[in-house]
Amino acid sequence: MARKYLYLCLLLLIAMPALAWSDNNLIVNGDLGMDWDKTGLPDYWTINWIFANSPNKATMDKSINIDGNASLKIVVSSLDIPNNFAGRVYQDVPVEAGKTYEISVWLKMDNWQLPKGQETGGINISYWLQGTNKQWNDRKDLTPPLTGTFNWREIKATIKIPTKTQALRVALFAYPGTGTVWFDNVKMVEVK
Numbered sequence: 168m169a170r171k172y173l174y175l176c177l178l179l180l181i182a183m184p185a186l187a188w189s190d191n192n193l194i195v196n197g198d199l200g201m202d203w204d205k206t207g208l209p210d211y212w213t214i215n216w217i218f219a220n221s222p223n224k225a226t227m228d229k230s231i232n233i234d235g236n237a238s239l240k241i242v243v244s245s246l247d248i249p250n251n252f253a254g255r256v257y258q259d260v261p262v263e264a265g266k267t268y269e270i271s272v273w274l275k276m277d278n279w280q281l282p283k284g285q286e287t288g289g290i291n292i293s294y295w296l297q298g299t300n301k302q303w304n305d306r307k308d309l310t311p312p313l314t315g316t317f318n319w320r321e322i323k324a325t326i327k328i329p330t331k332t333q334a335l336r337v338a339l340f341a342y343p344g345t346g347t348v349w350f351d352n353v354k355m356v357e358v359k
């Protein structure tokens with residue numbers, strides 16, 4: 168009996184890296200549920216601008232998620248704060264020029280509104296590219312910005328990496344606006 172368990176354990180040990188590898192997700196902590204350093208915010212992600220300035224708040228929401236682990240909940244109630252030009256949750260990923268990647272995230276929104284008088288904006292996936300000279304270029308929209316109220320929805324798009332590029336900054340991004348948004352299950356996979 169003991170030997171049976173040993174074999175089972177060995178089998179699991181062999182299978183687990185293969186399973187992790189077959190997922191192919193280049194994003195670290197894409198499910199936004201890992202918080203080993205106990206900050207109350209997901210590890211490996213940087214959260215700043217309107218998402219991070221009080222009274223606005225980012226938290227891990229264990230009650231609302233799509234993968235069993237916490238989602239990232241962001242409440243923006245005020246734009247009367249420093250760095251009110253945008254909000255972002257980002258992570259830098261090494262990439263190879265010439266390759267194509269698909270980037271996706273699940274999104275849920277409650278009453279996300281643009282500032283009065285503004286007609287375009289909202290929340291999307293945005294990105295920056297870093298050249299082999301280490302310089303970051305300007306932000307670009309990867310997906311159309313969204314506003315309003317809706318339940319979990321996946322947004323995604325592909326990008327082909329131009330020459331002389333070594334990294335991509337993936338950002339769950341918001342133009343100025345107020346409301347509540349949940350992000351979950353961020354993925355970036357190579358498209359062959």
Ligand SMILES: [Ca+2]
Nearest residue numbers: 198236237238
């Ligand atoms: Ca999650």
Ligand SMILES: [Ca+2]
Nearest residue numbers: 206208209210
């Ligand atoms: Ca953390």
